[in-house]
Amino acid sequence: MAHLQFLVKPVSSLCNLECEYCFYLDLATHQHDKPRKMTREVLSLLMDRAAEYFIQDPNDKDGTEVTANGAATADNGSNLKIIDGEHSVSFLFQGGEPTLAGVEFFKAVIEEQQRAFAKFNGRVPVFNSIQTNACRLSEELVSLLSANHFFFGVSLDGPAHVHDAMRFYKNGRGSFDEVMKGIELLRRYHAEFNILCVVTDIVVKHIAEVYAFYKDHGFYNIQFIACLDAFATMPPHPCTTDPKPSAIPFKAVEQAEHYHDCSCASNSSSDAADHAPHSCGCTDNATALRVASNTPASCASDAAKDASAVSDGKRFLSDEAYSEFLVKVFDLFYDDLINKGEYVSIRHIENYIALLLNMEINACNMTGVCRIQNVIEASGKVYPCDFYAHDDFVLGDLKDNTLAQIMNCQRAQQFVNTSRIENGSCLKCDYFKLCRGGCVRERENNVNIRCAAFKNFFAARLPKLQHAAAILSGMQG
Numbered sequence: 001m002a003h004l005q006f007l008v009k010p011v012s013s014l015c016n017l018e019c020e021y022c023f024y025l026d027l028a029t030h031q032h033d034k035p036r037k038m039t040r041e042v043l044s045l046l047m048d049r050a051a052e053y054f055i056q057d058p059n060d061k062d063g064t065e066v067t068a069n070g071a072a073t074a075d076n077g078s079n080l081k082i083i084d085g086e087h088s089v090s091f092l093f094q095g096g097e098p099t100l101a102g103v104e105f106f107k108a109v110i111e112e113q114q115r116a117f118a119k120f121n122g123r124v125p126v127f128n129s130i131q132t133n134a135c136r137l138s139e140e141l142v143s144l145l146s147a148n149h150f151f152f153g154v155s156l157d158g159p160a161h162v163h164d165a166m167r168f169y170k171n172g173r174g175s176f177d178e179v180m181k182g183i184e185l186l187r188r189y190h191a192e193f194n195i196l197c198v199v200t201d202i203v204v205k206h207i208a209e210v211y212a213f214y215k216d217h218g219f220y221n222i223q224f225i226a227c228l229d230a231f232a233t234m235p236p237h238p239c240t241t242d243p244k245p246s247a248i249p250f251k252a253v254e255q256a257e258h259y260h261d262c263s264c265a266s267n268s269s270s271d272a273a274d275h276a277p278h279s280c281g282c283t284d285n286a287t288a289l290r291v292a293s294n295t296p297a298s299c300a301s302d303a304a305k306d307a308s309a310v311s312d313g314k315r316f317l318s319d320e321a322y323s324e325f326l327v328k329v330f331d332l333f334y335d336d337l338i339n340k341g342e343y344v345s346i347r348h349i350e351n352y353i354a355l356l357l358n359m360e361i362n363a364c365n366m367t368g369v370c371r372i373q374n375v376i377e378a379s380g381k382v383y384p385c386d387f388y389a390h391d392d393f394v395l396g397d398l399k400d401n402t403l404a405q406i407m408n409c410q411r412a413q414q415f416v417n418t419s420r421i422e423n424g425s426c427l428k429c430d431y432f433k434l435c436r437g438g439c440v441r442e443r444e445n446n447v448n449i450r451c452a453a454f455k456n457f458f459a460a461r462l463p464k465l466q467h468a469a470a471i472l473s474g475m476q477g
C-alpha cells in the first residue's frame with residue numbers, strides 16, 4: 001500500500017502579499033536557489049517520478065499486473081505491474097502563492113498527470129489541492145481547477161480588521177476584500193474549499209468574533225495553524241547536531257525574482273493579467289515574475305525588506321495566547337455541538353477526538369513523529385517538510401534521484417527516526433496519548449515549547465473532549 005504525498009512549490013516563496021508572519025519567506029533566506037517558477041521540464045519529471053514509484057521492480061515476483069482495461073490479472077509478464085495494495089497520490093500546490101504560476105502552469109499540471117498516470121488505468125487515483133491567499137483567483141483558473149476536482153484551501157484570518165493586520169500587500173494595504181471576492185468565485189463554481197487561519201495573538205484576542213465570522217459566512221471547515229516562530233530562533237531538528245541552522249545571508253537570494261503586487265492591478269491570475277499595467281500610478285508596468293535587477297526603482301522592494309518580519313525574530317503567538325486559544329476555540333466548538341446540535345469541523349479538535357477514539361490520524365504534528373512530506377521546490381530539489389525546506393535538509397533532486405532513493409536516503413531516515421520521543425518528560429505525561437509532544441519544529445529538549453498550553457487545555461477540557469468524542473462516535477455508529 002502506498003499513499004504518496006507531495007507539497008509542490010510552483011513559484012517557491014514568491015508571493016503577491018507580504019504577510020508579516022510568513023514562515024516560508026523566512027525559510028527561503030536559507031535556500032541558495034533563487035525563487036523561480038517551476039519549469040515544464042521539472043513538472044513533467046515530478047509526475048514521472050511519482051508514477052514510477054508505483055511500478056513494481058521487474059525482478060520482484062510480487063505485485064499486481066494491470067491490463068489495458070484496468071483489471072488486475074495474474075502475472076504473464078506482458079503487462080505493467082504495480083506494487084501490491086491500495087494506492088493514491090496527492091499533490092498540494094502551495095507557496096509562496098501558487099496561483100502566480102498562472103493558468104498555463106496548471107493546465108500543464110493536469111496534462112502531465114494524465115500522461116504519467118494513464119498507464120495505471122485508475123488504480124492509482126490522483127488528488128489535487130491548492131493552498132492560496134485567493135487574491136488572484138480568476139474565472140479561468142477557478143473553472144479549470146474546479147472542473148478537475150482541485151480542493152482549495154483559502155487563507156483567511158477572520159474579519160477584515162483581524163485579517164488585514166497581518167495579511168497585506170507590499171504597500172501595506174490589507175487583502176481581505178480580494179480574498180472575499182475570491183471566495184465568491186469559488187462558490188460560483190461550486191469549488192470545494194476550507195479556511196486556513198494562522199493563529200496569532202490578534203486572532204486569539206478576537207477568537208469569538210473570528211469564529212462567529214466564519215459561521216456567518218458559511219465557513220464550517222476550518223484549520224487553525226499556530227503561527228511559527230522564526231526558523232533561526234527555533235531549536236534545531238534532532239537529526240542535526242548543529243546548534244543552529246546555517247543562515248544564508250539574505251544577499252544569497254538578493255538577485256532572485258521578485259513579485260510586486262501593490263493590489264491595484266487586475267485581480268486575476270491569468271497569464272495575460274500578469275502583464276497588466278498598474279492603475280495606482282506606480283511606474284512598474286509588469287507585475288509578472290521578473291528578475292530583480294530589471295525592477296523599476298519605484299517598485300523595487302529593498303531585498304532586505306523582503307525578508308519577512310519573522311526572520312527578525314518577532315513572535316506573533318505568545319505561549320499564553322496559544323493556551324487561551326486552545327480552550328476558547330474548543331468551548332465555542334463544544335457549545336455549538338452540545339447546545340445547538342451544530343457541527344463545525346475544526347481540524348485539530350477532530351484529530352484529538354480521533355485519537356481518543358483510537359482512530360488513525362495523518363497530521364504528523366499530532367502523531368509525534370516526523371513524516372517525509374516530499375516538499376518539491378520549483379528547482380526540483382526535495383525537502384522533508386515544509387518547515388525544513390532549508391539547504392541543510394535537502395534530500396535529493398528530481399533530476400538525479402528516484403523518489404524511492406529520496407524517501408529512503410540516510411538523511412530522510414534520520415529526519416524521521418530522531419523525531420521519536422524516546423526519553424524525557426513527555427513519556428511520563430498523562431496527556432501523551434493526545435499530545436505526543438506536538439510538532440518537532442516546536443520541540444526543545446524533547447518537550448514542546450507550547451507544553452504548558454497543551455497541559456492547561458487537557459487539564460481543563462479533557463472530560464468535555466471525551467464527551468464530544470462519545471457523541472460523535474455515536475453519530476457515526
Ligand code: SF4
Nearest residue numbers: 364370371385439440
Ligand atoms: S517538523 Fe512538524 S510538520 Fe514537519 S514533519 Fe516534523 S512533525 Fe511534521
Ligand code: SF4
Nearest residue numbers: 426429435437448451
Ligand atoms: S503536554 Fe507537554 S509533556 Fe505532555 S506530551 Fe505534550 S509536550 Fe509532552
